[in-house]
Amino acid sequence: MSDCRPCTTDNWPELERGYRAMLPEDVLAFIDANRTREHSESMLIATLHMVQGHYGHLGPGHLEAVAQLMQVPLAKVTGVATFYHYFRLQPRGKYLINVCLGTACYVKGAEKIARKLTDELGIRFGETSKDGIFSLESTRCVGTCGLAPVVMIGDEVHGPLTPSQIPNLLEGYLARAAEDLVGESAAEDR
Amino acid sequence: MSFPVRDFYRSMADRVGRTLADRDLGNKILIQVGSATCEHAAGSQAVAEEFIRHIRASGRKDIVIHRTGCTGRCSREPIVGIQVSGQIPVKYERVNRDLVHRIFTEHIQGSAPVMKHVLDHNPNTKVLPEREFLFCEGSRCQRSEPNLRVRFMAMLEARGIEPHRVNVAAASCLGVCGLADGTPATFVLARPEKVLYRISSDEDLAALLDGHVIKGQVVERLKAQEEPIALEFLERYGDVAFFNRQSRIALRNAGVVDPESLDEFIGFDGFKALADVLTRRDPDWVISELTKARLRGRGGGGFLTGTKWGLARKQADTDRFIICNGDEGDPGAFMDRSMLESDPFNIVEGMIIGGFSIGAQRGFFYIRAEYPLAIKRIQHAIDTCRANGLLGQDIMGSGFDFDLEIRLGAGAFVCGEETALIRSIEGERGQPKVRPPYPTDRGLWGHPTVINNVETFANISAILRYSGDWYARLGTEKSGGTKVFALAGKVRHTGLVEVPMGTTLSRIVNDIGGGVSGGKQLKAIQTGGPAGGFIPASMQGMEVDFEPLQKAGSIMGSGGMIVLSEDDCMxxxxxxxxxxxxxxxxxxxxxxxxxxxxxxxxxxxxxxxxxxxxxxxxxxxxxxxxxxxxxxxxxxxxxxxxxxxxxxxxxxxxxxxVDKHCPAKKCVALIRYEINAEKCVGCTICARNCPVECITGARKEAHVIDQAACIKCGNCFDVCKFAAIDRV
Structure with missing residues (x-):
């Protein structure tokens, strides 16, 4: 009888292990640290920001893991993730191109920039290029209206831009991506 | 009797004074480089690196790089300031790596400024003035006499002193009149000595000329007792018309202090207002000063801040919260970002004072996730304050406990609405609730909550230091103080503009903004973002304030101001x-x-x-x-x-x-492109650039557009070098 454990249908420890394996360490630590705090459920948006910061998007598995570990209904987690524009549910390319379509950029010709980008990349808004390097999205004002029209690539803001500068700009990022690739494979070789 | 707060502040200020004195910036050459999202986008980081490389290579120990936030002069960034003691600071515009080399070798090592690249440089001036007198000609206070400036210029001329040696300029408002006693006088700021004079007669002018200009001595008799709040800002930027036509209160430290240095902020009287508030221990005094100041919510609501704080304070529930609304979502507005990035400690100070006044224990910054640098700087400011006894338990030894944290937005415009913002902080979808109950009754987690805009908090410490009456006097009868506008669109100088309430639209757009870009006609000014409206060019004489804007069908909003020209279709x-x-x-x-x-x-x-x-x-x-x-x-x-x-x-x-015609020729469906056969030389550039290949024609012959296939992209119009394409 020594190997008999208390009979229970609750498989939580097993589930918890599975869910914990789906999230990175810093997110787990963050969730654990908040669990005992008052109004811990209010940290949901901050948690989702961290998960997206790590994976680049929020997959269905991530949402479920967050819901289970934070003990918040999955319906609410999904509701929040879909309500806010900042959260992406699809994987995205290495560089996210955000075309600013705010007023200042719009009156200064952001539409032409947007068209040039779709032409150059061969993708529409919300899509990712086949090589997985660029994703194209639009945003409502990045707050650098004095430089309009602007495009934000990753964390970097570029402006004022003309359509003819777009190919060069993209070239630069392609070169950077290629360099990273070389660096990564060199590291693997070592 | 002991005064723990006063002692705390004094020892802190002394320590800072010593550290700043140790650094002894006075005898060094200061290279000031802006650091904010927009400055970075314009390339200021590369510029700073290049300067560091040059300093290292030169081996000089007397040259220092000083990082500041941004001044809000977006269209000329990156801006670099060179300060040599005893000289008027020189600012350069649109600096790049090549220009860094020229500035370093010609100006810093050779002491000959690179005139062509000086900010807002007038091509006719060949040398920079040694001295400058800024005459306050504020239209609000009506104290000054404009003729004094003209007479002083005549006196200088009579003495044979050329204007390029001693420059005389008019400043729109130095912000000191509200402090002065009843006798009318004109305030004059002398640069680079940073001395403020009170001038009321021709004798005074003569004394100023003899003493200050000729002998080079400060005329003690005429020295004013008051100190303008933006003294340091005017000292650095007072010679640029874009800046001296503004009145900087909320933005007084932008482009002056290092946003990541608590010491510098304290050096410019930071946390003095908080020390005063905690010494008095009288929240009602704070609220009455704000009420006297007629400070109205700068997020666009226009509700009196003093009243709002008073309402929260009266609640029976003592669990209270204060929130800073940094969810700046209006496209075309970026003053909140700039203030959070350029002067974060000032916003933190405003929030602590707010927390004390309404009796809150916790405060939240709600900032858009799209502003990573603002988030970083506020977090740094909060951490630094906590480490220095300015946040957390027993602030400044006063026994008051208060702490701040940041909550991130996630790209929902509606979260700028206060009830939606509260839902978002609670971790919910940001959907608004019916009001009442207002947040001051039942807000965050059901407790009394005060929500104010970033700009509102930026004004708090200034009001408490200079009094509510002073602040009120700067503005109009209904709203006191100044308002920051984000000027963008078809205007020559885009950027942040802080002017007294009641300034006319025309003054903002034409005098400060330099008018419509490209020599086009002004059509309308859009204020207030997506919730605002259009003010036609014919009404540009209108005074900017909450009520007049509303009457014209627009709103103040958070202060976005988009200039539209004849090329824009309404x-x-x-x-x-x-x-x-x-x-x-x-x-x-x-x-x-x-x-x-x-x-x-x-x-x-x-x-x-x-x-x-x-x-x-x-x-x-x-x-x-x-x-x-x-x-x-x-x-x-x-x-x-x-x-x-x-x-x-x-x-x-x-x-x-009716006419199926777009007068501004903007609506794609209502225009078509035609080639003017007389002007077309057949260079084929249009045909080569047409994405649908609908332009035909032989080389050196007039081309034709196939209207049925044309998608009206306008490429041909943009690339034609002979203006042979007509848009009709």
């Missing part, structure tokens, strides 16, 4: 704003969700040339319905751009509907 811009509101509608209430969608559909029909006359009535009815029955401010204000554009530009709507 129907198109109205459609743009409606598309924004429609997309950002949270979908909770039907009038907003459906109303914005249908209004957008009608506007799209009109811009496609399929509009009918009755559409105007339909737009009107729908807009009124949406305004009256929506749940929150987003839906209630969303139709404003449509209604105000119909009100002021009805004939433009009629042109689209």
């Amino acid at each position: 129907v198109d811009i109205a459609k743009f704003y409606m598309a924004f509101s429609q997309e950002e509608s949270c979908g909770k209430c039907t009038p907003c969700r459906e109303g914005t969608t249908r209004i957008l559909e009608i506007l799209e029909r009109i811009t496609q040339g399929k509009g009918e006359l009755e559409d105007l009535d339909k737009l009107h009815r729908l807009s009124r319905l949406c305004q009256r029955t929506s749940l929150c401010g987003l839906g209630r204000a969303a139709p404003n751009p449509v209604l105000s554009s119909i009100k002021h530009f009805r004939e433009e709507f009629l042109a689209h509907i």
Whole structure:
């Protein structure tokens, strides 16, 4: 009888292990640290920001893991993730191109920039290029209206831009991506 | 009796004084480089690196790089300032790596400024003035006499002192008149000595000329007792018209202090107001000063801040919260970002004072995730304050406990609305609630909560240091103080402009902004973002304040100001704003969700040339319905751009509907491109650039556009070097 454990249908420890394996360490630590705090459920948006910061998007598995570990209904987690524009549910390319379509950029010709980008990349808004390097999205004002029209690539803001500068700009990022690739494979070789 | 707070502040200020003195910046050459999102985008980081490389290579120990936030002069960034003691600071515009080398070798090592690249440089001046006198000519206070400046210039000329040696300029408001006693006088700031004079007669002018200009000595008799709040800002930027026509209070430290240095902030009297508040231990005094100041909510609501704080303070529930609304979502507004990035400690100080006054224990910054640098700097400011006894337990030894944390937005415009913002902090979808109850009664987690805009908090410490009456006197009868506007669109100088309430639109756009870019005609000024409206060019003499703007069908909003020229189609811009509101509608209430969608559909029909006359009535009815029955401010204000554009530009709507013609030639469906056979030389550039290959013609012969295949992209129009393509 020594190997008999208390009979229970609750498989939580097993589930918890599975869910914990789906999230990175810093997110787990963050969730654990908040669990005992008052109004811990209010940290949901901050948690989702961290998960997206790590994976680049929020997959269905991530949402479920967050819901289970934070003990918040999955319906609410999904509701929040879909309500806010900042959260992406699809994987995205290495560089996210955000075309600013705010007023200042719009009156200064952001539409032409947007068209040039779709032409150059061969993708529409919300899509990712086949090589997985660029994703194209639009945003409502990045707050650098004095430089309009602007495009934000990753964390970097570029402006004022003309359509003819777009190919060069993209070239630069392609070169950077290629360099990273070389660096990564060199590291693997070592 | 002991005064723990006063002792705490004194020892802190002494320590800072010693550290700053140790650094002894006075005898060094200071290279000031801006660091903020917009400066970085313009390339300021590379510029700073290049300067560091040059300093290292030169081996000089007397040259120091000083990082500051941004001044808000966006269209000329990156801006670099060179300060040599005893000289007026020189600012350079649009600095790049090559220019760094020239500045370093010619100006710093050779002491000959690179004149061509000096900020807002007048090509006729060949040397920079040694001295400058800024005469305060504030239109509000009516104390000054404009002739004094003119007479002083005549006196200088009579003595044979050329204007390029001693420059005399008019400043719009030094902000000291409200401090002075009753006798009328003109205040004059002498640079680079940073001395403020009180001038009231020709004798005074003569003494100033003899003593200050000729002998080079400060005239003690005329020295004013007051100190302008933006003294340091004026000292560094006072010679640039874009800046000296402004009155900087909320932005006084932007472009002056290092945003990541608590010491520098304290060096410019930071946390002095907080020390005063905690020494007095009288929240009612704070509230009464704010009420006297007539400070109204700078997020656009225009509610009196003193009243709001008073309401929260009266609540029986003692669990209270204070929130700083940094969810700056209005496209075209970026003053909050700039203040958070350039002067974060000032906002933190405003929040601690707010927390003390309403009796809150916790405060939150709600900042857009799209502003990573602002988040970083505020977090740094909070951590530094906590480490220095300015946040947390027993602040400044006063026994007051208060702490701050940041909550991130996630890209929902509606979260700028206070009840939606509260939901978002609670971790919910940001959907608004019905008011009342107002947040001051039941807000965050059901407790009394005060929510103020970043700019409101930026003004708090200034008001408490210089008194509410002083602040009130700067503004109008109904609203005190200044307002920051984000000037953008078709204007020559884009950037942040802080002016007293009641300044005319024309002064902001033409005098400070330099008028419409490209020599075009001003058509309208859009204020207040997607919730605002259009002010036609004919009404540009209007004074900017909450009520007049509302009367004209627009709103103050958070202070976005987009200048529109004759090239902009009002129907198109109205459609743009409606598309924004429609997309950002949270979908909770039907009038907003459906109303914005249908209004957008009608506007799209009109811009496609399929509009009918009755559409105007339909737009009107729908807009009124949406305004009256929506749940929150987003839906209630969303139709404003449509209604105000119909009100002021009805004939433009009629042109689209009746004549199927777009007067600004913007609406793609209503224009076509034609090649003028007389001007076309057959260079083929248009044919080569046409994405659908609908342009035909032999080399050196006039080309023709196949109208049936043309997608009206306008490429040919843009690339033609002979202006042979007509847009009709």
